[in-house]
Amino acid sequence: MLSQFFEFEFLRTTLYTGLIIGLIAPLLGTFVVVRRLSLIADGLSHVTLAGIAFGLFMDKKYGLAVLTPFTSGTIFSIFGAILIERLRTVYKAYQDLAIPIILSGGVGLSVIFIALADGLNNDLYSYLFGSVSAVSKQDFNTIWVIALIVLSLVALFYKELFMLSFDEEHAKVSGIHSKSIHLLFILLTALVISASIRIVGVLLVSALMTLPVASSIRIAKGFKQTIIYSILFGEASVILGIVSGYYLEIPPGGTIVMVLISFLIITTTVQKLWLKSQRKKAIV
Amino acid sequence: MTETIVELKNIRYAYEDKIALKDVNLSIPRGAFLGLVGPNGGGKTTLIKLLLGVLTPQQGSIELFGTSVGKFKNWSKIGFVSQKANTFNRGFPATVKEVVATGLTAQIGYLKFFSKKHRDKVKEAIELVGMSEYINQNIGDLSGGQQQRIFIARALVSEPEFLILDEPTVGIDTENVQKFYELLGKLNHEKKITLLLVSHDIGTMTSHANGVACLNKEIHFHGDTEAFHNLSEQRISSFYGHDLNIVTHNH
Ligand SMILES: Nc1ncnc2c1ncn2[C@@H]1O[C@H](COP(=O)(O)OP(=O)(O)OP(=O)(O)O)[C@@H](O)[C@H]1O
Ligand SMILES: [Mg+2]
Numbered sequence: 289m290l291s292q293f294f295e296f297e298f299l300r301t302t303l304y305t306g307l308i309i310g311l312i313a314p315l316l317g318t319f320v321v322v323r324r325l326s327l328i329a330d331g332l333s334h335v336t337l338a339g340i341a342f343g344l345f346m347d348k349k350y351g352l353a354v355l356t357p358f359t360s361g362t363i364f365s366i367f368g369a370i371l372i373e374r375l376r377t378v379y380k381a382y383q384d385l386a387i388p389i390i391l392s393g394g395v396g397l398s399v400i401f402i403a404l405a406d407g408l409n410n411d412l413y414s415y416l417f418g419s420v421s422a423v424s425k426q427d428f429n430t431i432w433v434i435a436l437i438v439l440s441l442v443a444l445f446y447k448e449l450f451m452l453s454f455d456e457e458h459a460k461v462s463g464i465h466s467k468s469i470h471l472l473f474i475l476l477t478a479l480v481i482s483a484s485i486r487i488v489g490v491l492l493v494s495a496l497m498t499l500p501v502a503s504s505i506r507i508a509k510g511f512k513q514t515i516i517y518s519i520l521f522g523e524a525s526v527i528l529g530i531v532s533g534y535y536l537e538i539p540p541g542g543t544i545v546m547v548l549i550s551f552l553i554i555t556t557t558v559q560k561l562w563l564k565s566q567r568k569k570a571i572v
Numbered sequence: 573m574t575e576t577i578v579e580l581k582n583i584r585y586a587y588e589d590k591i592a593l594k595d596v597n598l599s600i601p602r603g604a605f606l607g608l609v610g611p612n613g614g615g616k617t618t619l620i621k622l623l624l625g626v627l628t629p630q631q632g633s634i635e636l637f638g639t640s641v642g643k644f645k646n647w648s649k650i651g652f653v654s655q656k657a658n659t660f661n662r663g664f665p666a667t668v669k670e671v672v673a674t675g676l677t678a679q680i681g682y683l684k685f686f687s688k689k690h691r692d693k694v695k696e697a698i699e700l701v702g703m704s705e706y707i708n709q710n711i712g713d714l715s716g717g718q719q720q721r722i723f724i725a726r727a728l729v730s731e732p733e734f735l736i737l738d739e740p741t742v743g744i745d746t747e748n749v750q751k752f753y754e755l756l757g758k759l760n761h762e763k764k765i766t767l768l769l770v771s772h773d774i775g776t777m778t779s780h781a782n783g784v785a786c787l788n789k790e791i792h793f794h795g796d797t798e799a800f801h802n803l804s805e806q807r808i809s810s811f812y813g814h815d816l817n818i819v820t821h822n823h
Binding site: 322324444445447448450451453454455457458459460461462463464505508509510511512513514 | 624625626645647648652656660663664665666667669670671673674675677678680682683685686708709710726
């Protein structure tokens with residue numbers, strides 16, 4: 289059944305891309321979830337959508353091939369990240385306000401660009417829900433460069449990123465440049481989102497970042513283990529989701545998320561049963 | 573002459589137009605175990621934030637190890653346990669070991685990794701606070717008192733010369749408070765760590781510390797514990813603004 293994935297180049301590219309985002313999305317997602325910033329992923333993905341719509345519009349109106357929708361999506365995502373940070377300092381006491389502002393701004397812009405580009409087309413559909421055939425060679429090259437950047441920066445700044453996530457005040461008084469580290473974190477998140485959108489789509493990209501962590505956090509001990517389990521869940525969901533999506537002719541965003549949700553149900557049940565058996569043991 | 577660890581001169585600090593500290597002069601020599609007491613809202617936490625460079629005074633100067641706070645770089649010489657230490661997200665998936673290791677992050681510096689030496693230090697610090705058997709537990713699964721000990725280990729792991737503790741014994745039972753003070757005594761005597769401890773439990777505190785400072789916007793008293801006990805009860809109450817029962821522990 290998998291043989292086709294090795295026969296056709298486009299499927300191979302999709303699968304490799306899937307494996308890359310199955311690694312980096314849950315990795316960053318772990319930091320996002322423990323900092324209770326899950327909604328940031330949604331905010332940024334909608335800004336990315338605006339960038340994509342902008343790219344599609346430019347392409348259609350002026351045939352500008354320099355700026356692919358993917359590239360302009362990435363650029364928008366990065367600007368969105370910086371804007372969220374700015375807004376968070378403006379609304380100190382209402383930091384979560386930054387996200388709905390960014391999110392609705394993203395959707396608003398998207399609608400405008402889509403209308404200017406004469407409405408929805410197939411391309412846009414694939415950006416919304418993901419696609420098994422949309423990853424071009426050029427996209428793939430950008431995606432693995434993004435992955436390399438993300439992986440090396442997370443490795444280099446792991447201890448600072450972790451410290452800031454656990455206790456921001458402590459990080460500050462210890463002399464860590466918490467503002468810069470936080471900015472780094474949010475820029476990495478923006479990059480991961482734009483890299484993931486080709487496969488899972490704008491609407492479900494936050495799911496690939498947060499749902500693996502939601503499963504992992506139930507059974508892991510410690511932060512490193514949470515990351516490792518999240519990546520395992522992420523990779524498994526991407527492989528199962530892409531393969532089944534291809535055969536069922538469903539955009540992979542949908543299948544990947546459903547696989548992730550079933551993982552969540554399984555881990556929650558297993559954890560409950562395990563707790564129960566522990567309690568029984570304790571009574572006996 | 574012994575070295576001065578902290579020197580506060582003529583400090584004035586106000587939150588917007590609400591004065592929290594005024595005319596504060598305080599100096600802490602190396603090796604001291606100073607208890608800082610005062611009513612709620614007396615400015616104790618504010619004073620600590622000034623020491624740590626989180627807040628900047630509107631007036632006056634602060635020196636740490638002979639360097640003014642603004643220029644001070646050697647933050648790993650100072651350990652800090654916050655009043656809010658255990659208000660963290662209890663669902664946070666971090667083991668005791670991982671939390672204590674964050675106490676070394678700043679010391680190790682950017683772009684460098686944990687080595688075996690660092691991991692050994694983490695283990696030692698956890699042993700010092702008597703929590704070795706919990707080393708791989710998630711911090712959220714521990715009791716409040718146990719968590720507090722982990723935060724002390726986090727402050728100790730970088731081997732600070734000066735340790736600041738803001739009400740660290742809140743929520744800890746009497747037996748463990750006793751153990752906790754023994755630990756502080758040990759740190760002060762054996763490791764020669766200078767201590768600044770904020771506590772509302774004046775009785776227990778004065779039986780272990782060797783100096784007391786009373787703060788209610790201004791420093792109303794600063795001297796050794798002996799002198800503090802000799803203060804008339806009336807004077808203490810007047811500066812607290814209400815009557816106060818001090819249970820003294822005579823050893
Ligand atoms: N962030 C802040 N903004 C405005 N006012 C503040 C702030 N933090 C403290 N204050 C005020 O400054 C004064 C001193 O507060 P501080 O927290 O230093 O007292 P404290 O001695 O630590 O009290 P406690 O024993 O309750 O911990 C209080 O009147 C308080 O209301
Ligand atoms: Mg306080």
